[in-house]
Amino acid sequence: MSFERLVFYTFAAILVYAATRVITVRNPVHAALHLVLAFFTCAGLWLLLEAEFLAITLVLVYVGAVMVLFLFVVMMLDINLASLKAGFVRYLPVGATVAALMLLEMILVLKSKGFDAASMPPPVRHAADYSNTRELGSVLYTDYVYPFEIAAVILVVAIIAAIALTLRKRGESKMQNPAEQVKVRREDRVRLVKMAAETRKPAESED
């Protein structure tokens, strides 16, 4: 067994284990952390496919940013596990139907004509100086420049929409105006009052 294959099976085993734990573990924080582990091992598998840019981006974006915020929310929620567990039997038929449909779809795709070994040959092994990042960039900014730009514009719109949603006026929100804070002068805060010095006769010493 080559070293590469050993790495693949190790990562694959960890990935399957982590993915299973995401849905079976009781504590939502643990579930989120297992999802992080799943992303991380998935990035390892992508590295084996010589897709280092995508692998590192997966860690950077999903593990480093998305899951941090996710975990943040999950940690602050006071989730009642009992109410989550209730109604398992009632929802089972719906869940089973969806699962069966997804399984059917995957079988249809994987067994389709365009997906066999003939039309999808194993990827060519590249030399050590092959740059996946450069290849990806040159394709994205030439052949697929319009879809890429459209996706970027949609994302910007989503960002602006999300920011706009937080800008509504709420009674309880407090904010600082830094410009005003910076402009403050001593005279606005402190008033120095000139007073005549008071003289008091020293009391008689006791000793």
Place this chain on the structure above:
Amino acid sequence: MEESGIIDWIVTGSVILAKILLIVGPLMLGVAYLTFAERKIIGYMQMRVGPNRVGPRGWLQPIADAVKLLMKEVIVPTRSNHYLFVLAPTLTIAPALAAWAVIPFDADTVLADVDASLLYILALTSVGVYGVIIAGWASNSKYAFLSTMRSAAQIVSYEIAMGFALVGVLMAAGSINIGEIVEAQRGSLLHWYWLPLLPLFVIYFISGVAETNRAPFDVAEGESEIVAGFHVEYSGMAFAVFFLAEYANMILIAFLAALLFMGGWLSPFEGIPVLAPMFNWVPGLVWLLLKAGLFLFFYLWFRATFPRYRYDQIMRLGWKVFIPLTIVWLVIEGAAVVGGLGPWFD
């Protein structure tokens, strides 16, 4: 074939292991003496002497500290989450050390010459936040949890500004390999990227200070309001591991600032007629260490100089000042790259 394969594995594995030890050993020593330098320098800045009792002139102080921490009991709080409580320090130190795999110390002196090394470092430093988050949550302590939330928000915010600053560097160098970025700065002191990318350079270093939770951005361990932050429940070696990771990260940021903006191992006298040949004998590693040392001194200087930022000020600085500034400078830089502005972008 099979037999020689296994021997090959062992040989390759042990060579890599030796290289790792060669990096991690001096790094740990560097961490120990950085804490000593911190106490000494801040001491002198505040008209004190600093530690001077253990060993000659106090030089053995960090060793004494390490021994003391090793001997202390590691206390696990009763109602904490035991697995995660132990996992958190590991998750903090692992990325802090793993990032060093791609740091070049001289031309061709690098453990793993990864093509996307800059991206790799960015990814690993963003993973470091998990140690903080898990530590705060697993401790089952209100102070630790408050600190966790502060620090998670802070690290995620400053990562964006930091990422944009790095985009500027790779636009200028046309590469995301750190070694190639350094070589692209060859020429003279004025060819280094600190000059054409001055705003990005400043933003990068300040974001780095914020990212490592150091003063004046250390709200995550604001002693006066939340005791010591996310590691308040940790003692002994478990605490020491957080400490090691924080300082290893500081050294990493200092090295990166030196490599990406200050010409790395390139001599500062390059291109000057008489001085350049005079300093040719100095190995590149010395220049790199000197430059990184300068940034580490800045870290300590900041801590001695500035009062801690308020939380809303940190967020304002990150989102409303740094990110717009970096975007504006990227546009200017883009124009300069297209226009072939010399001597940097031609």
